Amino acid sequence: MSDSVTLQVDFGERSYPIHIGAGLISQPDCYKPHIQSRKVMLVTNETVAPLYLAKVKTALSEFDLDEVILPDGEAYKTLAVMDQIYTALLQKRYDRNSTLIALGGGVVGDMTGFAAASYQRGIRFIQVPTTLLSQVDSSVGGKTGVNHPLGKNMIGAFHQPQAVIADTDTLNTLPDRELSAGLAEVIKYGLINDPTLFTWLENHIHQLMQRDPAALIHAIERSCADKATIVAADEKEAGQRALLNLGHTFGHAIETGMGYGEWLHGEAVAAGMAMAADMSHRLGWLSAMDDQRIRQLLRSASLPDQPPSLGAETFLDLMSIDKKVMDGKLRLVLLQGIGQSIISQDFPFDCLQATLSRY
Amino acid sequence: MSDSVTLQVDFGERSYPIHIGAGLISQPDCYKPHIQSRKVMLVTNETVAPLYLAKVKTALSEFDLDEVILPDGEAYKTLAVMDQIYTALLQKRYDRNSTLIALGGGVVGDMTGFAAASYQRGIRFIQVPTTLLSQVDSSVGGKTGVNHPLGKNMIGAFHQPQAVIADTDTLNTLPDRELSAGLAEVIKYGLINDPTLFTWLENHIHQLMQRDPAALIHAIERSCADKATIVAADEKEAGQRALLNLGHTFGHAIETGMGYGEWLHGEAVAAGMAMAADMSHRLGWLSAMDDQRIRQLLRSASLPDQPPSLGAETFLDLMSIDKKVMDGKLRLVLLQGIGQSIISQDFPFDCLQATLSRY
Numbered sequence: 001m002s003d004s005v006t007l008q009v010d011f012g013e014r015s016y017p018i019h020i021g022a023g024l025i026s027q028p029d030c031y032k033p034h035i036q037s038r039k040v041m042l043v044t045n046e047t048v049a050p051l052y053l054a055k056v057k058t059a060l061s062e063f064d065l066d067e068v069i070l071p072d073g074e075a076y077k078t079l080a081v082m083d084q085i086y087t088a089l090l091q092k093r094y095d096r097n098s099t100l101i102a103l104g105g106g107v108v109g110d111m112t113g114f115a116a117a118s119y120q121r122g123i124r125f126i127q128v129p130t131t132l133l134s135q136v137d138s139s140v141g142g143k144t145g146v147n148h149p150l151g152k153n154m155i156g157a158f159h160q161p162q163a164v165i166a167d168t169d170t171l172n173t174l175p176d177r178e179l180s181a182g183l184a185e186v187i188k189y190g191l192i193n194d195p196t197l198f199t200w201l202e203n204h205i206h207q208l209m210q211r212d213p214a215a216l217i218h219a220i221e222r223s224c225a226d227k228a229t230i231v232a233a234d235e236k237e238a239g240q241r242a243l244l245n246l247g248h249t250f251g252h253a254i255e256t257g258m259g260y261g262e263w264l265h266g267e268a269v270a271a272g273m274a275m276a277a278d279m280s281h282r283l284g285w286l287s288a289m290d291d292q293r294i295r296q297l298l299r300s301a302s303l304p305d306q307p308p309s310l311g312a313e314t315f316l317d318l319m320s321i322d323k324k325v326m327d328g329k330l331r332l333v334l335l336q337g338i339g340q341s342i343i344s345q346d347f348p349f350d351c352l353q354a355t356l357s358r359y
Numbered sequence: 360m361s362d363s364v365t366l367q368v369d370f371g372e373r374s375y376p377i378h379i380g381a382g383l384i385s386q387p388d389c390y391k392p393h394i395q396s397r398k399v400m401l402v403t404n405e406t407v408a409p410l411y412l413a414k415v416k417t418a419l420s421e422f423d424l425d426e427v428i429l430p431d432g433e434a435y436k437t438l439a440v441m442d443q444i445y446t447a448l449l450q451k452r453y454d455r456n457s458t459l460i461a462l463g464g465g466v467v468g469d470m471t472g473f474a475a476a477s478y479q480r481g482i483r484f485i486q487v488p489t490t491l492l493s494q495v496d497s498s499v500g501g502k503t504g505v506n507h508p509l510g511k512n513m514i515g516a517f518h519q520p521q522a523v524i525a526d527t528d529t530l531n532t533l534p535d536r537e538l539s540a541g542l543a544e545v546i547k548y549g550l551i552n553d554p555t556l557f558t559w560l561e562n563h564i565h566q567l568m569q570r571d572p573a574a575l576i577h578a579i580e581r582s583c584a585d586k587a588t589i590v591a592a593d594e595k596e597a598g599q600r601a602l603l604n605l606g607h608t609f610g611h612a613i614e615t616g617m618g619y620g621e622w623l624h625g626e627a628v629a630a631g632m633a634m635a636a637d638m639s640h641r642l643g644w645l646s647a648m649d650d651q652r653i654r655q656l657l658r659s660a661s662l663p664d665q666p667p668s669l670g671a672e673t674f675l676d677l678m679s680i681d682k683k684v685m686d687g688k689l690r691l692v693l694l695q696g697i698g699q700s701i702i703s704q705d706f707p708f709d710c711l712q713a714t715l716s717r718y
Binding site for chain 2: 079083086087090091093114117118119120121122143145148150151154155156157158320
């Protein structure tokens with residue numbers, strides 16, 4: 001464990017560690033302090049199970065283990081599929097002191113987390129994210145939930161894990177496209193409030209693309225720390241937490257408009273950040289050079305720097321059902337510079353229209 | 360509103376009023392301070408809607424109202440039926456500042472509350488309980504949720520309402536059997552820690568059975584206050600809150616064993632309290648006279664004072680899947696006197712067996 005770091009995240013009454021490093025999923029000591037009773041249910045999916053489930057089971061061999069293997073993909077992030085977790089818990093008579101372990105990407109983490117939040121009104125869970133996106137995004141903030149046919153992530157709960165175990169070795173089996181999608185969120189943290197991270201990314205994007213462990217650990221740690229700083233100040237997303245939605249209002253519209261699964265979440269967020277940059281430049285808030293730096297970094301990470309051609313009208317329609325709409329008024333996260341994001345609902349509608357019409 | 364009282368309930372960061380009185384559902388002022396945006400979704404069922412929905416709509420006529428009318432009955436307290444609420448909220452584009460109003464009994468309250476807890480990870484809701492059971496039980500404690508085919512109330516969340524409006528006039532349309540079922544919970548509060556309430560009930564049971572408004576207001580207020588005292592000390596049910604399960608471990612076994620809907624919840628709890636009294640008497644903790652007083656009061660309220668003949672083995676099997684089982688060890692709420700309940704997992708198994716075998 002020489003190449004690992006631990007970040008402690010504090011939320012009001014609750015605090016938990018994020019362990020980041022190579023080979024951690026095989027370390028019993030990462031899990032054991034966070035398990036209360038002997039009963040531990042492992043939840044994963046059919047892609048991740050053959051790769052990593054045996055390692056986790058070996059690490060936890062002293063416990064009474066059960067497992068649920070879900071189908072893989074955002075299309076299965078539904079109440080109906082989540083019911084498989086409830087059913088397994090009830091069939092095996094899991095009580096309130098039991099523990100769930102989420103082994104997989106964001107979909108597994110969100111569903112397992114919501115199952116933990118709602119089974120018997122709340123049991124404990126440990127997150128073992130195996131994608132870069134879930135390591136930098138879902139590890140902090142306690143957001144759990146499922147999709148609804150009428151909207152993404154519309155049903156869920158805030159529920160903090162007992163611990164997060166982010167093993168960079170699991171990224172070696174990640175498809176290139178998913179690695180890039182994860183980097184989109186890392187870039188996002190640079191844009192929101194961490195210009196030092198943004199510059200570091202400009203200088204280390206090739207190491208990251210080559211999955212250099214030390215670079216990955218740094219990027220994950222910095223992203224989680226940045227997110228924790230924002231979230232800790234605002235656990236319930238009343239104010240500053242909305243900054244984390246940079247690129248997401250546009251991004252969700254892209255995902256919904258294309259149908260879930262066509263674009264990866266991170267790809268949609270990347271295009272959404274490019275759109276936010278474009279709009280910020282039109283508002284005179286962001287220089288042409290910074291707009292260019294953003295697009296360049298996205299391209300270096302093999303990410304899209306523009307959305308698909310949905311048309312302005314479709315975009316507007318898709319955006320108005322988004323969670324970020326407050327009482328009918330659209331709020332967007334925009335940029336006043338790299339590392340200087342703001343929440344705004346005070347922009348000329350023409351500017352939004354111009355950005356949407358560009359594509 | 361001369362004949363009404365307001366009880367303030369405090370839970371950590373959250374506090375809310377319970378208004379109790381005749382005619383309150385028609386009073387706009389009971390609702391208005393608790394609604395944030397113009398969008399208000401009324402959730403009720405097909406039995407309650409024709410009786411009271413118009414009154415609530417008139418009281419809230421200045422808001423943008425929508426409604427969801429669910430089928431009536433415990434059998435419909437499921438994730439699938441709850442999805443009707445999510446769908447309506449999404450179709451009508453309800454955002455995070457919207458308000459849900461639950462108009463009906465415990466099933467409507469629990470489902471609407473869980474929908475509010477989980478829609479966009481939490482929106483506000485107001486409870487308008489129209490049964491005695493829901494007025495004295497669901498008004499306090501923030502428990503929301505649905506049933507699972509494998510267990511009652513197994514999926515849910517803790518989510519406090521913004522306000523509770525308990526209108527005693529709505530009890531005039533309540534079937535006799537449901538009035539009695541509600542009184543079972545009132546009797547429970549007397550048994551748990553309020554001997555004064557128990558004695559008052561012995562002296563006023565006939566007024567309550569005749570639906571005397573003043574007697575009802577007193578019984579509801581006292582029950583809510585008693586429950587609030589217990590819950591406030593222990594919002595997450597780690598300790599003393601389990602006292603509220605007096606009669607419930609046996610009662611849930613009866614409900615599950617008979618199939619949901621055969622016995623009303625309150626009837627099962629009444630029989631469960633009689634079983635707890637029987638067992639407490641066998642343990643030498645409760646006098647024969649107090650055991651008799653309990654049975655007598657249950658009978659005066661037209662409630663069962665014994666369970667159906669399920670057989671000891673079936674009972675044990677049904678009880679071991681109950682939420683109150685801690686890590687495999689059965690905990691029961693028993694009586695050391697009227698108004699003196701305790702949580703115990705330290706009793707001879709023979710005593711439990713003897714009580715279960717008696718019926």
